[in-house]
Amino acid sequence: MAAISIIDDDAGFRDSLAETLTDFGHAVTAYDRAGPAITAIAATLPDLVFLDLRMPEIDGITALRAIRAAQPTARVVVLTAFATGDNTIDAMRLGAFDHLTKPVGRATLQTLLESALRHAEPQARAEPAAPGTIIGSSPAIRDVQKRIGLAAAGDASVLILGETGVGKELVAQAIHRFSARAAKPFIAVNCAAIPADLLESELFGHERGAFTGATTAQRGRFREADGGTLLLDEIGDMPLATQAKILRALQEREVTPLGGAPVKIDARIIAATHQNLQARVTSGQFRADLYYRLAVIPIEVPKLRDRGADILLLARHILNELRPAHPPTLTEAAERALLAYPWPGNVRELRNALERAASLTPSGVIDAADLALNPPVAPGAASAVATNLPQAVAATEIALIRAALISAQGNRTEAARALGISRQALYDRINRYGTAIMSDLPTPAVGNPDDEA
Numbered sequence: 386m387a388a389i390s391i392i393d394d395d396a397g398f399r400d401s402l403a404e405t406l407t408d409f410g411h412a413v414t415a416y417d418r419a420g421p422a423i424t425a426i427a428a429t430l431p432d433l434v435f436l437d438l439r440m441p442e443i444d445g446i447t448a449l450r451a452i453r454a455a456q457p458t459a460r461v462v463v464l465t466a467f468a469t470g471d472n473t474i475d476a477m478r479l480g481a482f483d484h485l486t487k488p489v490g491r492a493t494l495q496t497l498l499e500s501a502l503r504h505a506e507p508q509a510r511a512e513p514a515a516p517g518t519i520i521g522s523s524p525a526i527r528d529v530q531k532r533i534g535l536a537a538a539g540d541a542s543v544l545i546l547g548e549t550g551v552g553k554e555l556v557a558q559a560i561h562r563f564s565a566r567a568a569k570p571f572i573a574v575n576c577a578a579i580p581a582d583l584l585e586s587e588l589f590g591h592e593r594g595a596f597t598g599a600t601t602a603q604r605g606r607f608r609e610a611d612g613g614t615l616l617l618d619e620i621g622d623m624p625l626a627t628q629a630k631i632l633r634a635l636q637e638r639e640v641t642p643l644g645g646a647p648v649k650i651d652a653r654i655i656a657a658t659h660q661n662l663q664a665r666v667t668s669g670q671f672r673a674d675l676y677y678r679l680a681v682i683p684i685e686v687p688k689l690r691d692r693g694a695d696i697l698l699l700a701r702h703i704l705n706e707l708r709p710a711h712p713p714t715l716t717e718a719a720e721r722a723l724l725a726y727p728w729p730g731n732v733r734e735l736r737n738a739l740e741r742a743a744s745l746t747p748s749g750v751i752d753a754a755d756l757a758l759n760p761p762v763a764p765g766a767a768s769a770v771a772t773n774l775p776q777a778v779a780a781t782e783i784a785l786i787r788a789a790l791i792s793a794q795g796n797r798t799e800a801a802r803a804l805g806i807s808r809q810a811l812y813d814r815i816n817r818y819g820t821a822i823m824s825d826l827p828t829p830a831v832g833n834p835d836d837e838a
């Protein structure tokens with residue numbers, strides 16, 4: 386039995402949540418306002434708190450801040466009828482355990498309770514997740530986690546798509562690890578890194594003396610993966626001639642080593658690429674029949690910048706991995722910088738930035754400047770922008786919004802009007818880009834109705 390507090394001004398929701406939690410066997414205390422709840426929680430230290438975001442007097446974010454300040458180990462689940470990227474990010478940044486959208490189903494509640502009550506330690510100090518764990522709780526990464534489960538349950542081919550550094554190989558490893566083949570080998574081949582003339586012998590093997598230099602026989606990657614899983618990474622870069630042979634291997638379930646006879650194979654095939662494979666099919670660079678054979682279960686791994694507050698979960702996970710004994714911490718400004726940066730190199734770039742920052746900050750506290758993230762470049766200023774559309778869009782938005790705010794002397798209503806967007810759309814962008822927009826800008830006059838942000 387756990388001690389659980391609910392803070393929500395909506396009596397109907399509060400009572401039904403309390404009833405369900407009591408049904409599950411927990412001791413529940415419910416509050417209709419944050420003020421008294423904050424005081425009581427600081428004294429009673431419940432195991433878990435459910436906190437509504439929209440409340441009169443003291444809102445949920447302020448309450449979350451107060452609860453976590455009084456009790457840094459508190460596990461707080463934020464509830465809202467209006468989930469937005471920003472309130473999710475804000476809540477997660479302030480240390481919420483999870484962020485749920487109302488209404489909350491019984492099954493969701495049960496899963497959440499299992500994970501929240503299992504960990505006695507607070508999230509920031511939690512044991513590092515096991516290597517290979519797919520970190521993240523954004524809807525985009527949850528979808529990937531679900532598809533990994535689906536793929537692991539069967540033996541169909543999987544095609545993993547996504548930008549460089551998003552974690553495609555990690556996803557392939559997870560599918561293998563959760564599949565019935567887990568005890569057998571997982572073999573990864575980077576098709577782009579092997580010269581075209583060596584690719585076939587690498588994949589299918591060769592007999593001794595099959596060609597000049599073949600002094601010993603080689604089994605080939607397909608056979609090394611026997612009973613297990615073969616990841617064909619960067620398959621989009623594979624020459625057409627090799628594609629034909631891969632297709633044959635998949636159809637016949639056998640390979641023919643150079644200079645040898647056909648051999649039966651039993652490997653589950655996962656392919657991955659950062660290329661737009663459908664476009665390559667259209668342009669004739671990739672075989673359509675192989676594409677359909679591979680894409681039985683397609684999994685698109687989202688860009689890091691589309692994963693919201695996962696960036697912070699990943700950052701903490703990486704810092705835990707880098708310094709398990711004393712993981713460095715991030716200042717609020719550093720967290721804001723991580724959330725605002727567009728991450729063209731995705732999780733790999735995040736790891737590199739944190740590694741560099743951790744090695745340069747012996748104090749163990751990483752600030753925004755230690756991350757040395759280059760703000761998005763101004764439009765037309767650098768060639769990097771020309772090749773990266775999201776970065777170019779971000780840079781353009783930042784430059785235009787800054788200019789509008791400067792000419793409106795910080796008045797956001799006027800700036801929004803000049804930009805031809807709603808005030809809410811302007812606020813969303815200001816929150817998204819943070820200091821990249823706001824540094825050195827004029828502040829609105831005191832008493833200005835715009836001054837509330």
Ligand SMILES: Nc1ncnc2c1ncn2[C@@H]1O[C@H](COP(=O)(O)OP(=O)(O)OP(=O)(O)O)[C@@H](O)[C@H]1O
Pocket residue numbers: 518519520521547548549550551552553554555556618658659699732733736
């Ligand atoms: N969700 C995640 N949780 C934990 N670590 C992750 C996650 N996503 C990516 N990583 C880490 O990011 C790094 C890059 O991942 P990975 O090599 O799987 O990317 P990739 O998409 O295969 O890249 P490429 O296209 O360049 O081969 C690895 O260190 C990986 O462990």
